[in-house]
Amino acid sequence: MLKRLLAGWLGLAAMVVCSLAGAEPAHYKIVTGPERGTYIQIGQDLSKWVAQPVGIDLEVLASKGSAENVQRMRFEPGVKLALVQSDVYQAFIDMANAGNADAGTMIRPLRLIMPLYDEEINVVVRADSPMKTLADIKDKTISVGLLGSGTAQSATTLYRLMFGQPIPEQNIQHLSNEDALAALIVKKVDVAIIVVGQPAKLFNDMNPDLLQQLRLLRADPNAPETARAKQTYFPTTIRQSSYPGWLKEDVPGLTVKAFLVTYDYGLRDTVSNLDHFADSLCANFDNLQEHGHPKWKQVKLELPTLVRGWKYYGPVEKHLRACMTNRSAALSPTAAQAQAAPKPRALCTDQERLLLLCK
Incomplete structure (x- = not known):
């Protein structure tokens, strides 16, 4: 039947x-x-x-x-x-x-x-960087993504939640994902934040030798910065199986819907x-x-x-x-x-610039 x-x-x-x-x-x-x-x-x-x-x-x-x-x-x-x-x-x-x-x-x-x-929020640093967790990106030079991108919104919101302040203007770079990774390798930025669903072609199509020069930062579940970030974002795992040529183990991270x-x-x-x-x-x-x-x-x-x-x-x-x-x-x-049916329920600011609302 x-x-x-x-x-x-x-x-x-x-x-x-x-x-x-x-x-x-x-x-x-x-x-x-x-x-x-x-x-x-x-x-x-x-x-x-x-x-x-x-x-x-x-x-x-x-x-x-x-x-x-x-x-x-x-x-x-x-x-x-x-x-x-x-x-x-x-x-x-x-x-x-x-x-x-x-x-x-x-x-x-x-x-x-x-x-x-x-979508996973990938916080990428150089392989030789002393940074270990998301809490370490404070006061670093960060590529947050292009103006108008979801990555830029997520990166700036994440930073503000974790540290209670915006990224200092002099520390922000608005680069595409590819340009951000290149800038990271040549030490023009300290951190590249890239929001993309795993497995991402961006990483899997990258030259293996260049990819090995990069590393993901962990979201430490016990850190107060992570707890504050979870007001908006959710814990996840960036799986080694998504990037077998890059990651040696699973990496705890954060996501956005x-x-x-x-x-x-x-x-x-x-x-x-x-x-x-x-x-x-x-x-x-x-x-x-x-x-x-x-x-x-x-x-x-x-x-x-x-x-x-x-x-x-x-x-x-x-x-x-x-x-x-x-x-x-x-x-x-x-x-x-x-199963019950769900019930319906004058100057340009940084936020306005990210959302392309400036005249």
């Missing part, structure tokens, strides 16, 4: 896919992250395994990262989806609530589709296409986990309760919840009955 129920639901999803196969494709864009980061691979997976089966031609665009993605999601024609870090999304909301009109214009019409996975984001669209065709995207996301979720980037194995098909100021996109939320209910009922009807 359960197998028939699940097969029936998947069959219905397949009929939707087939009915759309002959239609003229919608041409949409998704903004992701740097060329050798994880976000762009996640975007490529969504294009291949989710958008394409329902007649959506989803172009995957590289970007500096999350803050730029929020801007492009709002204002660039054709961009219907974006990948955004949770701390960047929250920073826009905080700025809007504090009275910044530009931040409000940016973030208030945006809606979440679903949470994805955790990635979200798939859209806009509060009301046009009928766009709503319909995003509904089909949601149905396909659910129907092809197993394909994403089997064939996509390894990070998909960490993604759960669920819509957790959101913090205040965050909202799901209503039409897609309705489709995803219906799909999740059908999957749960097919696999475990008693568990599905027991």
